[in-house]
Amino acid sequence: MKNYFAIVLLLLTTLGYAQSSLSGLLKKYNSEAIPYITVEELKQSKNEVILLDTRERNEYNVSHLKNAVYAGYDHFNLDSVKKHIPNKNNPIVVYCSLGVRSEKIGIKLKDAGYTNVKNLYGGIFEWKNQNNTVYSTKGKQTENVHAYSKTWSKWLLKGEKIIN
Template structure:
């Protein structure tokens, strides 16, 4: 739902986020019902399950190592929980910036998962912190799918890829 709202907002209003910080942007779209984890802190995690809540084309372009693509538009909770046996295990959900991932993380929380986090700034902040991303062949890549040209301004490092 947030995905469609974002498209509508960007299309009809011509809103520019040029003066907005990432923190302000996330406060605009997120309820912060799911705690954030920073890219730096996630990079130190050993046993976290990482879920990518972007669409498959975004995931194929680039994703965090060992991330499981669960999607957003066609997210299936029943299919996802089959991969998540321990409801106390640390689970980190991410997307491009941390907006779609909050929705997916909220669904996991409602399903009884108790240790769920949203990656602050998503894959963009991950790459902006010089952390590695991988393509569909599991080879390190510099390419980052940026969801849209409007959102790409938040990616400061790497090669921006659009559909």
């Protein structure tokens, strides 16, 4: 009986840790079917990649990475992406708030034959948390970042959290 309680305690502790770190959160929700690219790696190759913002339009309108193309999540349209990115070998980086929704869109791209898709580790939240610039739909720098929801907003440590 003592061993049973010890095992339960260990499991609860592990689950608590998994949800209190970004890596734990991403491991919980993602399969890593789409390889990650870090913020630093993206900054080094930013001019060579196509950025796809896989959040919803209202999130994108608040702020996005410079030159990112809106792709959406609930209303993702593969045909629209094919028109915008006809070369399936182009390097593409998908991102969302943290990297969960973007992995799902990345898988759709991979299934459609795109060969060079990566998922931004930690999404726009990690981008902003590392003091990088985000832009409004008017192309102006902004401190505003759509925080998706009150629950998920805890992962955004810098910038102005917008929830609507």
